[in-house]
Amino acid sequence: MVFRRKLIPLGDDSQIQGPARVDSRTKRLTKRLSRGDVAIIDHEDLDRVSAEALVECQPVVVLNAAKSTSGRYPNLGPGILLEAGLPLVDNLGSSVMDIKENAKVRVTDGGEVYVGEKLIAEGDVLTAESNALAMEHARAGMATQLKAFATNTMEYVEKEQDLILDGVGVPDVKTSFVRKHALVVVRGYRYKEDLQALRPYIREYRPVMIGVDGGADAILEAGYHLDMIVGDMDSVSDKALRCGAEIVVHAYRDGRAPGKKRMEDLGIDHVVFPATGTSEDIAMLLADDKGAELIVAVGTHSTLIEFLDKGRAGMASTFLTRLEIGSKLVDAKGVSRLYRSRISNWQIAALVIAGVIAMVAALSVTDAGQILFKLGSVWWSDFARWVTRLF
Structure with a gap:
């Protein structure tokens, strides 16, 4: 045009x-x-x-x-x-x-x-x-893109059905996921706001924290401990790579692994995960295969426009990954709504005041409480006289 x-x-x-x-x-x-x-x-x-x-x-x-x-x-x-x-x-x-x-x-x-x-x-x-x-x-061109997306989905199924359905090719890792939640952070849509909203959830469940490339830096910037980094390592900082998190390098099916050389140059231990899909997909598949009870996604893609907006033909893998782990996968926005506090500040203040009044009333009917009040009265009188002398 x-x-x-x-x-x-x-x-x-x-x-x-x-x-x-x-x-x-x-x-x-x-x-x-x-x-x-x-x-x-x-x-x-x-x-x-x-x-x-x-x-x-x-x-x-x-x-x-x-x-x-x-x-x-x-x-x-x-x-x-x-x-x-x-x-x-x-x-x-x-x-x-x-x-x-x-x-x-x-x-x-x-x-x-x-x-x-x-x-x-x-x-x-x-x-x-x-x-x-x-x-x-x-x-007006969306119909063409939808057909291409469907074709790409079928091609991905043929290439990766063993990985998606049976977990064939998933590497062994040191990080334990059994009976734990996994939080997968991608530096994508509204990731900062979602991480902030998830603070109550993270504090209570202490999920395994997985950063997908630059998502690792997002986790560290938010003040959390980073357990694992997954990706081709093109957008993650050296600081994050050296923080002690386990490193999983995403490789192509033909064996090429762009992030492997960087890890070798930095002298950092790592494992390689060959797969056709995107790095966020293999992070979720790995967590699912290793026994995570729930997978919470931050900054990932959920609509057709978002898949296309990623700009990769392989985004159909994201669609299929979600079908496979759908029973475990929860979007961060849904979790934050479940854990959003319904108690306002004035209600908390009123509760504190009521507690103080109740404590004072309880003390007033005891001998020790009456002595304490008399001592307080004497102290207040002495303080008032001291202030009066100043003026």
Whole structure:
């Protein structure tokens, strides 16, 4: 589809400028992106998690070499940037990725990108109107995506039926799951809010804490003990890897394990889990196979749009994983609702006051209590006379 060129809503200013931060992988870029920077990405179908990470970093503008919405499905990322008031210049082309890190970039209200006086690229400025039109076209293509999703599901069943149905290929681990709950944290949708809401549940049940890649850092940042890290190790920090948690490296079925070399370079013990699905899937399958009574998911995917928004053909594995462990799996939002306190602060205060009154009444009818009250009266009188003398 074709966008009409729009102006960036900049008020009285005619341009945006700042130092460039450039990376083809948005997840990697947000680790070094700061307030006031110009974020330059190459991210077709910008997803919700990446958009929320960009908003949190507070750059002055996002420049996308690719189309933020290709039309395959109604992806959620562009709308999140709009709601946050973060300008997005779309479909700039590959030349914008050649901008050097830290170069001073200017972006005009018409979507022109300059370094110094040199025009580097021209793109389409996202607006509420253009995004709504793109979403309308994308929704029309959902039938095609649904068919592709179903086809991918059948292919995954053929490849991984032994793993899903019988647990064949699940590695031995030291962490014990028997008769315990497992909390699987993915750095996904509303993961911070969900972790905060789960504090009463975590305090009572002390589940096995599993971080999926960057989810490991989320667990540590929330102040919890980390038991296991699962993933290809592309977004987890060295600090988390060295915290003492057991490491399970997700490998492809052909034997390739991108995270294995990193573990070897760091000298960290690990086990390898070859599987076709996503890292969050194998974390859940591992917990289920090792005897977890309940699996609570934080930041994972639950709807078709969320599956597609992940941007991977293999997301059908997530759908099948949930069918297999459905009797044990609970979304974090459901758990937090069950454990939400129904007692308000004023009710607690009233209870404390009532308790104090009852204690005073009980003391007043005993000899020891009467002596205590008389001593208190004498002390108060002495204190009052001392204060009077001061003035």
